[in-house]
Amino acid sequence: MRLNLFSLATLLPTVFISSVSSKVFFKEDFTSDDSLKAWVKSEAKENIGAIELSSGDWYADKENSRGLKLAQDAHFYDYSAPLITPMSLKDNDLVLQFVVKYQQDIDCGGAYIKLLPPTADPKKFNGDSEYSIMFGPDVCGADSKIHAIINYNNTNNEMIKKPLARKDQLSHQYTLWIKKDKTYEIRVDNSILRNGTLADDWSMLPPKEIHDPKEVKPADWDDRKTIPDEKDVKPENYDDIPKKIVDPAASKPAEWDDDMDGDWEAPLIDNPEYKGEWKQKEIENPDYKGVWTAKLIPNPDYSEEGLLEQEIGFIGIDIWTVKSGTIFDNIILTNDFEEASEFGNKTWAAFVQTEIDVKDKLDKEEQEKREKEAAKAKAEAEAEAERKKGEDDKDAKVDDKDLELEDDLKPESNVESEKKEESAEKEESSEEEKSAEKEESSEEQSEEKEESSEEEESSESTEEEVSSDKEESSSASDGKDEL
Template sequence: SLLNFNCTFTCVFLMLFLQNKAFKCWSEYTFFALSVSGLQTSQDARFYASSARFESFSNEGKPLVIQFTVKHEQKIDCGGGYVKVFPADLDQAEMHGDSSYYIMFGPDICGYSTKKVHVIFNYKGKNHLIKKEIKCKDDELTHLYTLILNPDQTYIVKIDNEKVESGSLEDDWDFLPPKKIKDPEAKKPEDWDDHAKIDDTDDTKPEDWDKPENIPDPDAKKPDDWDEDMDGEWEPPMIPNPEYKGEWKPKQIDNPNYKGAWVHPEIDNPEYSPDSNIYKFDNIGVLGLDLWQVKSGTIFDNFLITDDLKEAEDIGNETWGVTKEPERKMKQEQDDIKRKEDEEKNKEQEMEADEDEDTDDDEEGDEDLDEEDETKEDKKDAFSEIEKDEL
């Protein structure tokens, strides 16, 4: 094993990361805790840059496995969840977004358009992004991310101990110029016929084909009030001709001289030179978190760098594998509780709204009764006045 920082690591390793106070040592997850710890981003809308140094090594002739867990329990909308592997000569105190690194690996989320796993390798001073699109997890649960880099120049990306992508370094990154290029001297022969179909020379246009596109409306009549002296000569409006067939074109037949699509011949690229050491990094010595988050709360844990594929899988099963199901169940329970609380709250609001409506109706009824009483009193007063006048 080259290096192993799994979930049993103490806060000694965490404190190496915690040089940046925006991180905090987190021992209780929001909806699951079972003797777990982690490193959590704690401030919104900021950059994070923190790292841990270890004894440097080379992965020459060996597999290199980078593995860790990420938990976006804050319902992340935009932010990175990846790690970077740096050369040992990194000045950790001056580490920033432009610091040269060997490997960048892990999830990155921003809105609906970006939900991918970065796999970036530095080759001869230039960072190369994978040409394939690898979708990351975007829920609130903990997920295990694993990158395997093999000496035979192949790679595997796993999420939750399941392979999601694999292939060849040379095929899936543009590290090297292409092996073949189009022959700059080659040109399509002038007599090369690449038309699959041609006009039938024996086909002739029917005599009755040509019809005008529009014709006068035969049902139109000159208005009775049409004054030719004032309005000019009356002409019926034009309408589409139902017999119009459009432009005549001869039917198409197979071209007897068709040679197929011309393919530009290729030659060996003189600038291509194979490199069997693309996978190799000679001075690996720092593991870091260098990322931006709009909404903080991401928890990193179970960091592992090893050359043992079986060990990586076993540790993944012993850490993330042990907690995934209890975490999922507890998350489901909390979601159910939240759903029930929301339902109860909605019911209470509906009942309050109904009560308010009944109160308004009662008040309107009282006002009507008051108006009736006032009307009766007015009538009594009027009758009293009439009686007085009669007396």
């Protein structure tokens, strides 16, 4: 997401009153309840976020820590306020200093100040408005930098290499000091992060010196660092060594059919004797004079005319921030570094350690709170697990008892049924055996009866035969008697 830059709206001093000849052009510590009245809200956008006086969620001293707070999430902030008197940057030091507190643990948002011309219209102020200098921190995700943009020839020029901004939740003091000799210092918490010259660290000016275009390299200038060794001669027949040779280990496969597959050819391999294209050795050139360059002369196009000669009439905030809570405090614009340093020591440096101690205490309490909550949550989870385990065990016991009751209450449980089935099977088997025995006994008895019957029949037949014989004998006897 592309962010609009903050433009810290110029604070109209309400506590510090200065004459036109004063070296202080703007100074505000926000200790007055009327401090925000000087800030003019822009009408260039509809969703301009609200600002308020706040000391933040923690502070070293409630009154001294009070500053201008960005009070709404995901909003633009376009506010500006006039200087006590316009400031000319020509032949003047410029010292812009202020404190920023990212108390909300910033994820993405700037906190920089713009210096606007006296002709600026506060009601129309926005990200496209003209400004002379923009300075301050900008943080978005892992990207953390301090902007120091200077307008020159109607172009906004960034530093070539930007220093890093502070991303923690403490108050930090940012200082830009541009001196009239066009050198500069960027300080954070009174420590110098970067210093140098505007010409070297911004790409807004042409080089001060150039190589003389009229100068020509002498004809006898030898800039060859090495030369071929004339004593190194290519060996005879060197070029006759082939790069590839026939693989001597290769042989025609047994299944190769010359009629079907054509004439067999052994594959080629790299020749271990081949040493590549021959090149003559190089040796150091005894006549080497180094790389020739034309001598440097002053650049006739170099000019600092117009650089930092603007007039400043307003301080502005032109910012987009995702998460509200950023606090600006202790803003000063002056041409005297000692004035800014004294102001910073009084309003910020004197309270640094106290704020650190307060924040450390809060962090410790928060850590202890998190640890207690984590321990409580763990204990509750363990207790719940034990309770659930107890319920599961209880349910298991109840299930076992239910099964026992079912076994007692059912007329025929599965086990009894199985037993009865087994018993029935045994009885059936026994009955079958008995039946078989009976059948066998019956068959034996039948056979015996049949045998007895046969014997009886045989006896009867014998008896009949005997009787018949007797009758015949008797009849014969009777005949004899008749005769």
